Amino acid sequence: MEEQRTAAAPARGGPPRRWHGPPGWGRWSDEERGARWPWRSTLLVTVFVLLGSAFAAHAQQGDRLGLDVLARVLLVAGSGLLLWRQRYPVVVAFGAAVVALVYIAAGYPYGPVFLPVAVGCFSAVVAGHRKAAWTAIGLLWAGHLLVSHWLYRWLPPAGDGPAPWVQEAGVATWVVAVVALSELFRARREQWARERAERAQAARRRADEERLRIARELHDVLAHSISVINVQAGVGLALLDSDPEQARTALTTIKTASKEALGEVRQVLGALRAPGEAPRAPAPGLDRLPELVEQAARAGLAVDVRGEAPESAPGTDLAAFRIVQEALTNVVRHSGSRQARVRLDHAEGVLRLTVDDDGPATGVDAGGSGNGLAGMRERAAALGGTIEAGPRDDGGFRVLAVLPWQAKEDR
Incomplete structure (x- = not known):
C-alpha cells in the first residue's frame, strides 16, 4: 500500500502534475473537443457583437440608452451561450432569444444583438430541432412587438414612442431570412448525408x-x-x-x-495488384x-x-x-x-x-x-x-x- 501511495504521488522536487481538464476530457480527440466547444467561432461572434453594438450606440445616441455594464454583460452572455450550441442547441436558441429580448426591453440600442439568436437557431435547425428553433424566433418576434408597441410606456428610455411598422417589417424579414437559410442548409446537409451514404453503399x-x-x-x-x-x-x-x-x-x-x-x-x-495495372496474361x-x-x-x-x-x-x-x-x-x-x-x-x-x-x-x-x-x-x-x-x-x-x-x- 505504501508503494502504491509513493507511486501515485509526484516525486519531491519534481515538476508538478499537469491538469488535463475535467473528467473524461482525455478521452476526446482534438476534433471532438473542437466540435463540443466551438471556441473560435463563439469568440469571433462575441467580438463582432460588442464592436457592432458600440457603433450602433454611437449612431442611436439620444434615441436609446448607451452601453453600460449591464448591456455589455447581456451582449457577452448572449454570444457566450453559443459555446454550448452543439451540445444543447434548443437551450441555446431559447437562451439567446431571451437575452436579446431583455437587452431590447432595457432600452439599449439596436444592432448585432440578434446575431447570436440567428446562429443559435441555425444550429438548432441543423441539429434537427426545427420546431424549437422556429418557436424561439417566433417568441422573440412576438416579444419585440409587445415591447415596442405596448410595454414601451413603462420601459426605458423615458419618453420613448412606439416603434415604426417599417422597423417591424424589417424584423419580420430578418426572421424569415434566418428560418429560410437554416432550412436550406438543413435540406442541403441531409442531401449531402444521403449522397455520402449512397456512395458508401455503392462502394x-x-x-x-x-x-x-x-x-x-x-x-x-x-x-x-x-x-x-x-x-x-x-x-x-x-x-x-x-x-x-x-x-x-x-x-x-x-x-x-x-x-x-x-x-x-x-x-x-494478379487482379489484386495496384489499380490500373493491366493483367500480364489474358483471361482464359x-x-x-x-x-x-x-x-x-x-x-x-x-x-x-x-x-x-x-x-x-x-x-x-x-x-x-x-x-x-x-x-x-x-x-x-x-x-x-x-x-x-x-x-x-x-x-x-x-x-x-x-x-x-x-x-x-x-x-x-x-x-x-x-x-x-x-x-x-x-x-x-x-x-x-x-x-x-x-x-x-x-x-x-x-x-x-x-x-x-x-x-x-x-x-
Missing part, C-alpha cells in the same frame, strides 16, 4: 461484388485441377504396389495439374477448351466436343470457359460415367453450351464446396444469360447455358 456493393468475383474465379480455377489431383492420387495409391509404372504416371499427372493450377491462381490473384476462353479435354482425360474422363468455339467478347468467353470447366469437374466428382459430351452452338446473338454425361450419380462426397452450380448461375446472370442444370430422363445429367453472344471484333 461496399462494388467491394462485395469484387470479392464474390474473385472467390468464384478461384473456385473455378481450383475445382477442376483439385478434382484431377484427387482422382489421380487415388489411382496412384491403389496401384503403388501392383503397378508402379501406372502409379508413376498418376503422380506425373498430379504434378502437371498442380503446376497448371498454381499458374491460374497467380493469374487470378473457349480457345483453351482442348486443355480442359486433356485435363479431364488425365482424370479418366473422355470428353467429346462438337461445334466450333466462337471468338466471343472477353466477358462471355471467360464465363463460357468457366461454365464448361465446372460442368466437367462435376462429372469427374459426382458421376459414375467416364464419358461426357460438350456441344457449342452460336447463332442469332446467343451462345448455347450443353454438357451431358450418362450418369449415374455416384453419391460420393468428392470434397467440393457445393458452390459450383451457384457460381455458374451467377456468371450467366451477370451477362444476362441463364443456366439450366438437372438430371435427364434417361438417368444422366445435363448443364445447359444460354449466354448473350457478341463477336470479339464488335467490342
Whole structure:
C-alpha cells in the first residue's frame, strides 16, 4: 500500500502534475473537443457583437440608452451561450432569444444583438430541432412587438414612442431570412448525408461484388485441377504396389495439374495488384477448351466436343470457359460415367453450351464446396444469360447455358 501511495504521488522536487481538464476530457480527440466547444467561432461572434453594438450606440445616441455594464454583460452572455450550441442547441436558441429580448426591453440600442439568436437557431435547425428553433424566433418576434408597441410606456428610455411598422417589417424579414437559410442548409446537409451514404453503399456493393468475383474465379480455377489431383492420387495409391509404372504416371499427372493450377491462381490473384495495372496474361476462353479435354482425360474422363468455339467478347468467353470447366469437374466428382459430351452452338446473338454425361450419380462426397452450380448461375446472370442444370430422363445429367453472344471484333 505504501508503494502504491509513493507511486501515485509526484516525486519531491519534481515538476508538478499537469491538469488535463475535467473528467473524461482525455478521452476526446482534438476534433471532438473542437466540435463540443466551438471556441473560435463563439469568440469571433462575441467580438463582432460588442464592436457592432458600440457603433450602433454611437449612431442611436439620444434615441436609446448607451452601453453600460449591464448591456455589455447581456451582449457577452448572449454570444457566450453559443459555446454550448452543439451540445444543447434548443437551450441555446431559447437562451439567446431571451437575452436579446431583455437587452431590447432595457432600452439599449439596436444592432448585432440578434446575431447570436440567428446562429443559435441555425444550429438548432441543423441539429434537427426545427420546431424549437422556429418557436424561439417566433417568441422573440412576438416579444419585440409587445415591447415596442405596448410595454414601451413603462420601459426605458423615458419618453420613448412606439416603434415604426417599417422597423417591424424589417424584423419580420430578418426572421424569415434566418428560418429560410437554416432550412436550406438543413435540406442541403441531409442531401449531402444521403449522397455520402449512397456512395458508401455503392462502394461496399462494388467491394462485395469484387470479392464474390474473385472467390468464384478461384473456385473455378481450383475445382477442376483439385478434382484431377484427387482422382489421380487415388489411382496412384491403389496401384503403388501392383503397378508402379501406372502409379508413376498418376503422380506425373498430379504434378502437371498442380503446376497448371498454381499458374491460374497467380493469374487470378494478379487482379489484386495496384489499380490500373493491366493483367500480364489474358483471361482464359473457349480457345483453351482442348486443355480442359486433356485435363479431364488425365482424370479418366473422355470428353467429346462438337461445334466450333466462337471468338466471343472477353466477358462471355471467360464465363463460357468457366461454365464448361465446372460442368466437367462435376462429372469427374459426382458421376459414375467416364464419358461426357460438350456441344457449342452460336447463332442469332446467343451462345448455347450443353454438357451431358450418362450418369449415374455416384453419391460420393468428392470434397467440393457445393458452390459450383451457384457460381455458374451467377456468371450467366451477370451477362444476362441463364443456366439450366438437372438430371435427364434417361438417368444422366445435363448443364445447359444460354449466354448473350457478341463477336470479339464488335467490342
